[in-house]
Amino acid sequence: MKKILIGFLFFGFSLISLAQGRMERKEFLAASLQMNQAGEDPLRQVTVYLPPDYDQGTKRYPVVYVLHGYGGTDSLMMHVWIDFKRLLDEAIKTGRMRPMIVVAPNSMTKLLGSFYTNSAVSGDWADYIAKDVVQFIDKNYRTIPDRKSRGLCGHSMGGNGALKLGMQYADTFSAVYALSPAVLDWHNDFSLSSSGFKRVIELNNEKAIVEPLIESDRPADFNSFYAAVLTAMARVYSPNGSNKTLLADLPVTYIGDSAVFHTEIVSKWEAQFPHHMIDYYLPQLRSLTALKMDWGRNEEFSHIPFTSLQFSKKLEAYGINHFAEEYMGDHGNMLDGFEGRIYNELLPFFEKYLLGGESGSER
Known part of the structure; x- marks a missing residue:
């Protein structure tokens, strides 16, 4: 009886262990940032979430890339601002999302933000994400190296970056989700009169x-x-x-x-604003599997609700399929937790629109 009980407890412990994914942080040299006049460090970090069954076989996984906001880093985004591991473990456990790899690159700069844009003086921050980071992850992890199995999302400056890179690198990413995207265009608190x-x-x-x-x-x-x-x-x-x-x-x-x-x-500046970029990236926008954006009606940065709505209306005028939603919240209070947007909206979005991750995708 004692052996049976010990065996049962060990089996239960194994199930609990298998239900837990793990986080790791890696460092690599980003080619797109090596030549820059601003003194930005090309040695970059990525925080990577690996799903519970990652070490149990040879299966390949879809990947979701997460872009942090201004003043943030990969660690702050994944561990402090949002408890991503807790949300991802629960989402996979309950079937809200199948096992996926989730990656947050560090895009901190000396001025606290890259705006995910290539620069002649500070480095090519768009290429850093869409080329360097993606290539590093595909090389070092069992990913499904196909655009239909890559998602891109971000919050605030990261939401801006998700929309921007979704247009510029539609051949790399297929599903895009922007949370409270900042500075899509001039308006109110973000204007030339600032x-x-x-x-x-x-x-x-x-x-x-x-x-x-x-x-x-x-x-x-x-x-x-x-x-x-x-x-x-x-x-x-x-x-x-x-x-x-x-x-x-x-x-x-x-x-x-x-x-x-x-x-x-x-x-x-306006040529770099996502609202103005729409006109030049219509084929790329139409090629996306899915595009979604949302924002809080009580946003502290008053330009965000207005410019987000205008961005959505412009997409609609061009006949670009997408989702746009305003919710009761501010810039960040409704993101984390099991009642938040990431768990209830963002993760199911990628479950629905990214391909692969089932047993049939093993190779």
């Missing part, structure tokens, strides 16, 4: 601009936050290596208190 531009001009120093955000998660005012964000955007949207202080040109400068708008630079 006082953040004046703060950048006044400081004109990389360290002074980012210091208030590094010292505190909550800067004293939005001017400090937007000064850093706008500088980060300038470095990838309108890079200029001859400007030794910021390595970028700004769309707005000041003479005293009078704003001077530089239309050529404004046009460069």
